[in-house]
Amino acid sequence: MSFEKVVEHLREKGLEDRISEFDVSSATVSLAAEAVGCRSNQIAKTLSFKDREGNPFLIVVSGDAKINNRKFKDEFAYKAKMLSAEEVVNLVGHAVGGVCPFAIKDGCRVYLDESLKAEEIIYPAAGSANSAVKLTIEDLEKASDFERWVNVTQ
Template sequence: MSIESVKAHLKQWNREKDVMEFDASSATVQQAADTIGVIPARIAKTLSFKGEDGTAMLIVAAGDAKIDNKKFRQQFGFKAKMLSPEEVLEQTGHAVGGVCPFGLKNEIDVYLDQSMKRFQTLFPACGSSNSAIELTVDEIYEYSNAKGWIDVCKGWEEEECNEKEAVKSRLS
């Protein structure tokens, strides 16, 4: 069971008991945000891509970020191609809706997108479509054995500007 592999992985840091399991689905960013009670941007979504050599690679990004194909190509030197749901399960051991960079079935390169750095904590899934854990960006980096921080997403900068403007207008 996928959530069990995540809990076993998190046990290294004594965090397995911090995994939250919900009665409601948290399979999509919006469902997870509604279930947890946070803005969608604070959901750390894990996207699965085919690497140039055909192996899988994961990119963890903020819930409001979208892959920017031009930035992806500049970063990796090839076109972004997502894995099919079957390939995701085969490579990660997690079904779509519960994919996370922890407790993976295979050794997979994990990258973290800059879009997450604006938050102190985020909520990645934990291997099932009704689980999550609250982690700092440093914990996500450490627990996922990430290869590094990258900038391959778009859309979140505009959201960040809108949030700042909303705060400013409330304060004035």
């Protein structure tokens, strides 16, 4: 169901022809890179957090990037707290392994991390654990309805 919603979302943005489905899992960065045939830093992983009030938000980062807790706290003024797998499904609308910044539940904000800008083409998931979508940074900005760019990785 999540995959179909993402396809529809990307269709509305004129990007549905960029989606790939695989016969193998793409649920982790290494599996996604293998399925796509790219380097791990070209995978755009979507991390799920909650703010102080418990509201969900996503940060899309390069596949080889890690959250830097100091930078996160400087950016958001509180300590990073990731959502549980159950919370991800309930608050974001995608299951872990297919989380992406497209076709998400209302009230879930999206931020893009500067680490993504190192690559011209990136591959976020497309709502399932065996899919990806090939995008430029401009396409990602257009498709994700993001709030702003952040620098929270090392």
